[in-house]
Amino acid sequence: MTHQFVLILDFGGQYNQLIARRVREHNVYCEVKSYKTPIEEIKALKPIGIIFTGGPNSVYDPASPQCDPEIFQLGVPVLGICYGCQLMALTLGGKVIAAQEDTAREFGKATTYYDTTCPLFKGLPAEGISWMSHNDYMAEVPAGFTLPAHTAMCSNAAIADVQRGFYGVQFHPEVNHTKNGSAMLRNFLYEICHAHGDWTMEDFKNSSIQSIRDKVGNGQVLLALSGGVDSSVAAALLAEAVGKQLTCVFVDHGLMRKDEGDEVEAAFARWDINFVRVDASARFLQRLAGVSDPETKRKIIGEEFIRVFEAEGKKIGQVDYLVQGTIYPDVIESGLGDAAVIKSHHNVGGLPDYVDFKEIIEPLRQLFKDEVRQLGRELALPDYLVKRQPFPGPGLAIRIIGDITEEKLAILRDADFIFRDEIAKAQLEDSMNQYFAVLTNMRSVGVQGDGRTYDYTLALRSVTTTDFMTADWARIPYEVLDKVSVRIVNEVEHVNRIVYDITSKPPATIEWE
Numbered sequence: 001m002t003h004q005f006v007l008i009l010d011f012g013g014q015y016n017q018l019i020a021r022r023v024r025e026h027n028v029y030c031e032v033k034s035y036k037t038p039i040e041e042i043k044a045l046k047p048i049g050i051i052f053t054g055g056p057n058s059v060y061d062p063a064s065p066q067c068d069p070e071i072f073q074l075g076v077p078v079l080g081i082c083y084g085c086q087l088m089a090l091t092l093g094g095k096v097i098a099a100q101e102d103t104a105r106e107f108g109k110a111t112t113y114y115d116t117t118c119p120l121f122k123g124l125p126a127e128g129i130s131w132m133s134h135n136d137y138m139a140e141v142p143a144g145f146t147l148p149a150h151t152a153m154c155s156n157a158a159i160a161d162v163q164r165g166f167y168g169v170q171f172h173p174e175v176n177h178t179k180n181g182s183a184m185l186r187n188f189l190y191e192i193c194h195a196h197g198d199w200t201m202e203d204f205k206n207s208s209i210q211s212i213r214d215k216v217g218n219g220q221v222l223l224a225l226s227g228g229v230d231s232s233v234a235a236a237l238l239a240e241a242v243g244k245q246l247t248c249v250f251v252d253h254g255l256m257r258k259d260e261g262d263e264v265e266a267a268f269a270r271w272d273i274n275f276v277r278v279d280a281s282a283r284f285l286q287r288l289a290g291v292s293d294p295e296t297k298r299k300i301i302g303e304e305f306i307r308v309f310e311a312e313g314k315k316i317g318q319v320d321y322l323v324q325g326t327i328y329p330d331v332i333e334s335g336l337g338d339a340a341v342i343k344s345h346h347n348v349g350g351l352p353d354y355v356d357f358k359e360i361i362e363p364l365r366q367l368f369k370d371e372v373r374q375l376g377r378e379l380a381l382p383d384y385l386v387k388r389q390p391f392p393g394p395g396l397a398i399r400i401i402g403d404i405t406e407e408k409l410a411i412l413r414d415a416d417f418i419f420r421d422e423i424a425k426a427q428l429e430d431s432m433n434q435y436f437a438v439l440t441n442m443r444s445v446g447v448q449g450d451g452r453t454y455d456y457t458l459a460l461r462s463v464t465t466t467d468f469m470t471a472d473w474a475r476i477p478y479e480v481l482d483k484v485s486v487r488i489v490n491e492v493e494h495v496n497r498i499v500y501d502i503t504s505k506p507p508a509t510i511e512w513e
């Protein structure tokens, strides 16, 4: 099935992914492509609308990214955001200049007044807050344009040529700070581009299953299942598509959270596939014995993983296709449309070098993380897999400071389980992006019952973040922290002190190792 297509031309804006996500939230398929995309390619994509992103440059700088003026001859509506708006104005004959200090230069929130007879603002309140971030100013707008929005500082917060379907906004409708911004994008899609809203997960699931079947034929497919969201959803999709031709290798390194291995296995029991769970915990623990250095731990785990996977892969004989759980943000970050530099990423990074196969299948390549979760639900995967927070490939090994033993693993598993349980009971799961316990290698004196103890200090870590590159510590209510602390010291032996990590990233990292 073919979907209507919206093209997002990227001019280097920091919110390009966000624009794409917003468009897809409105059930319209879109892709982000470089502003350098040749006009012939743009035509071939048959977009129903084009969005120009913001960008860090000034349009009047000759070295700044430009667009092919022919874009405006295609009869396709265009929405320019920030830099994109200024570029549209300049290309169509307007004039853009650097704003003078304190005049028309705006950063942050601004009260904005909208003309709701303009299709872009149809049905919305006439006044709202918008998120501005622009240095430059449209001194003259091109002929044929009206000015359907203004702020106290700026008479042309938006420009519109309703006849030709060209719209520009100086603010960022894609960020949450802009009130009704998402509705403005919706208006662009539905009122202006006449979208049908044909991008649904059910369609995507069905068309993906069909195209995987067409491609794979009678071939054998191999997938390394980590139990994370991406590999689980990819596995479910392949299971649905090719059943017995799929072998999922789930390497249980013994460094997973409480019951996690069994949960993953249980989730795939309903498909008739070759599900291989390799209990390799003994060999991982043996190789990790006495190792305290975090990078050495990672290296050992990575190497062992590949060895185990390779051995399982060889048992299958001829592997035709290897499945990877690459998702759209990885594609965008790796260089737009430049397939050559797509990184082989993930916990299973480097696998292609170790298994002989004909081709890689990346069935989630077009999807954002929230869409991957949606697809998982569509495939009836249980919530505990679909909603799973990110979990590092080396697992609990990097959450035990110092050397790893069975005893420490058991302590950490139980403590981490209690933390997650209380967060779930307090319904705080959706307010934080990653949360876990860390077993420090510090012991201190305590008193329990009538006796003196000398036991481990356990740290709790919880962060909020959008990209995991920076993060803030989550403001968990004291009462919840208290419950977690009381339960852990009572229920888990050898822990007599709990601390909560209140550092952001930077300067700290999310994990402790």
Ligand code: XMP
Residues within 6 Å of the ligand: 298, 346, 347, 390, 391, 392, 393, 394, 434, 468, 505, 508, 509, 510, 511, 512, 513
């Ligand atoms: P840091 O600790 O670097 O973590 O702030 C950022 C994100 O990356 C995850 N992480 C890892 N994931 N292998 C992984 O697959 C690793 O070795 C690893 N180290 C950190 C971390 O859990 C967080 O989501």
